[in-house]
Amino acid sequence: MYKRDVNATGTLPVIVTNNLALIPDNEVFIDIAKSKSLESLKKAESEDKYLILLVQKDKEAKEIKDLSDCYATGILARAVYVQDKSNYRKVKFELVVRVSVDEFDLETFEAKFKTKLSNFISTEEEAIYKKLLVAEVGDPLKTGDMFNNAHEITRLVKSDISVDEFINVLAYNLKVDTEKKHKYLETANIQKRFYFILDDIQGIKYINQLEQEINAKIQKSISENQKEFYLREKMRAIQDELGDKAIREQDVENLREKILAAKMPKATEEKALEELKRYSTINPSSPESTVSKTYLDFLVDLPWHEKTEEVSDINKAKEQLDKDHYGLEKVKERILEYIAVHIQTKKNPLSILCLVGPPGVGKTSLASSIAKALNKKFVKQSLGGIRDVAEIIGHRRTYVGALPGRILQGMKKAGVINPVFLLDEIDKLSSDYRGDPASAMLEVLDPEQNKIFSDNYLEEPYDLSNVFFILTANYLEDIPYALRDRLEIV
Known part of the structure; x- marks a missing residue:
């Protein structure tokens, strides 16, 4: 007969287990179906039902190839109850003492072992460790979310069980992953296992406290929502009564x-x-x-009919451009030609004015000067980085947080139906799975289409034909091709 506190060596049959917590001073049920394990169980009957239980490292592996596939420390166990089932045997094992396995014969499924006994601690240490553990465990029945067998832990707290056994039973019943419990089998040293169990208990307490705080916040949020709903309904009823x-x-x-x-x-x-x-x-x-x-x-x-009276004198327009910009004679000449056509025909030219040049050369200020020259309101929308076509033509009102497109937002800001509308950085438009903003811009700029411009948010046609559109770009070659042939490049 083997004892938990007596050194022993020998050879015993082996059963390899998978994903089990094997810790001395506890009992475990194992279903045995593999032929090698059934043979080991049969051999154990001649060894007073003692055998070695090992744990394989890879819990997905169907079989082991050598001793390195198992953890170095196993446990000497005794089969105390066997129940035969249709195609397996259900066995209750008493886990006695840790053992280190030196040799393992895969043919006979027998192993040479040596017991690993717990170290000696003084009576004073025993008392201190026990007191600290009892204080940390508290009342297991009230903290049943820490241990699997709260009634058994409660009994042990009040008993005179040794610290060594107490730690083993606590660790076995602790509600942590099986893999985290393996350290209690590998480690025979009582002090180390004492700190292991304190750390695990405090970890569980922290997680439980965190969960309680989260649940409390959720419950509070639900209660507040219910309270708000009740108060709003009551307020509505009172307001109805008060007129x-x-x-x-x-x-x-x-x-x-x-x-x-x-x-x-x-x-x-x-x-x-x-x-x-x-x-x-x-x-x-x-x-x-x-x-x-x-x-x-x-x-x-939105402006539906409000408009500003524009200046129809080309000389005043030239004066304004000269006042705001020194030089750029050729550029101003091209712009004045464009403005002259606009003044003469009282309509926007079929091609749209597009100012092209590197950042910082004065494209935006030129557009602003054109607005001043024509006595028109000036509004600007940047198109850089737009990928979603809804940015141009708005979101449908069925969506939460729907907004009108940037064109109508600009019109609302202008407050008139005939502003100078600057669309900045047209060359930075891009397309993806959310649509092609460049194609949507055609509907905005094309004189034949923008009379009945359709914004998804507005859901009604809107007339943009009176708007004097000006575009800017940094690089001509980056302007979408569909737009380029409709532009007057300056």
Whole structure:
């Protein structure tokens, strides 16, 4: 008979296990089906049912090729209960003592071993370690999320079990990964295992505390949302009683007056009034109310008929360009020719003016001077890095956070239907899976198409034919080909 505190050597049959925590002073059930393991179990009956249990390193491997495939430390165990099943045997093992295996015969599945006993510690150390462990464990029944067998741990806390056994049982029942428990089999030294178990317990406590804090925050968030919903409903009811409907009606009436005063196209006005009717029926606390109000505000803020009286004197235009820019005679001459056609025909030329040159040469300031020369409002939108076609033609209102495109945003900023609109860095437009912004720009710039420009957010045609568009680019060759042949390059 082998004992946990007596040195021993010998040869015993071996069973190789997979992904199991084998720690002395505990019991484990193992299902045995492999022929070699069944033979070892049969041999153990002549050895007073003792054998060696080893753990293979690769838990996915179906068989081992030599001793190096297993961990160096195994455990001497005794089969205390065997139950025969249809195609395997269920065995309960008593785990007795750690052993180091020197030789392992794969033919006979027997191994030479030597026991690895725990080191001696003084009575004072024993008492201190036990006291610290009991304090760290606390009441296992209240902290059942740390141990698998809380009732057994509770019993041991109140018993006079040795620190060596206490650590072994705690480690075996600790709720950590099996691989993390293997250090308790490899290490016979009590002090080292004491620090292992303290570290693991504190780690579990930290994780549990973190989970509790997260759960508490989630619960608080849910409670706050429910509270907010309740208060909003109550506030709505109170506001109804206090005449909030009258305030809402006044808001709707103000919007109606703005829609009628905006002088929109008939179809657009009808759509706006229909949306206003829908807005008047939506609960003010509903997110849809904000979406609808934002859309209506955008509609009435867009310029539909307001325009500035432009200067029709080419000499004044020349004076303004000369005042703002010294030199650049050829450039200013080309620009004045372009402006002269615009003044003479009272229409925008079919080709769009495009100022090309390296950064810092004054393209933007030239465009601003043209606006001053013509007495027009000036607005600028940068196109650099745009890949999403929705940046040009807007998002559909069915999407959360939908916005109008940059063209209509610029028109709203200008406040008139005939500004000078600078589209900066047209050569930096690019396309990807979200669409081709360059193609969308054709609809903006083409005089035959921009009379009925369609923005996804607006959902109604918008007339851009009065806008004096100017483009800038750093490099001519980078301008999308579809746009290049429609431009007057300067």
